[in-house]
Amino acid sequence: MCDAKIKDLVKKRGSIKSRLTQFSTFLSLLNSGEHLSDIQIKELECRFRKIEQLYGDFESLQSEIEALTDPPETAYQDREAFDGIYFRLVSEAQVMLNSHLSTQRRRSSYGSDLSVQKSDRCEHDFVRLPKIDLPHFDGDYQHWLEFRDTYLSLIHNNKSISDINKFHYLRAALKGTAALTIQALDFSAGNYQLGWQLLTERYDNERLLVNNHIQNLFNIEPIQKESSNMLRNMLWCESEMSIINYIQHGFYLIMGAQQTL
Secondary structure: HHHHHHHHHHHHHHHHHHHHHHHHHHHHHHOOOOOHHHHOOOOOOOOHHHHHHHHHHHHHHHHHHHHHHHOOOOHHHHHHHHHHHHHHHHHEEEHHHHHHHHHHHHHHHOOHHHHHHHHHHHHHHHOOOOOOOOOOEEOOOHHHHHHHHHHHHHHHHHOOHHHHHHHHHHHHHHHHHHHHOOOOOOHHHHHHOOOHHHHHHHHHHHHHHHHHHHHHHHHOOOOOOOOOHHHHHHHHHHHHHHHHHHHHHHHHHHHHHHHHH
């Protein structure tokens, strides 16, 4: 009975994966052209809305499969593989739509003056900024500040991204023990802020962060003789001290603001 249930769930999940593959093929077709027509943009918007809804269906089926599978490691790998493809395609589609929207705004602001439009495009399109990858965090306090600041800049403070998509990105970014912090939350837009709050309450702890970096300093090997490795260790120690000062400075600023209030 259990095997038959799993087989039926896997079949339904396969249908979802097929739709994701179709969306990937559609994006590849759009990328092969130099310019997207208005019809293509409208079609992309419609498909994108459908794909956003698709993840909820996958989440429901995958959770049942994981609950029925023993051991569940293979099911976890299937989830990770699907998440990787899904979030890459969603990000790619979002970039396409944002790029089109920016182009439309630019054309509208410059009106019908074609010479000004051409000058502006040449001036602004000359610099190609490198792609910034979505950060990952596995629960190691040493990497929390880097993850927090990058995630805040790219995702959390980005008003153009909906809460449901932010929750997508957050779940994809967390690994290991960090992922367990929000694992019990249902996947919904309303739970995104709660998930981020739980994460920051656990890891945004000045005392633990400072203790972790101080422990790293105590663990370093004493200098026995001059060498390139020892020089690198000294530079690393300076970096750790800078991080500790940064954490403590931020903590005192917060305490000072609270006392003022």
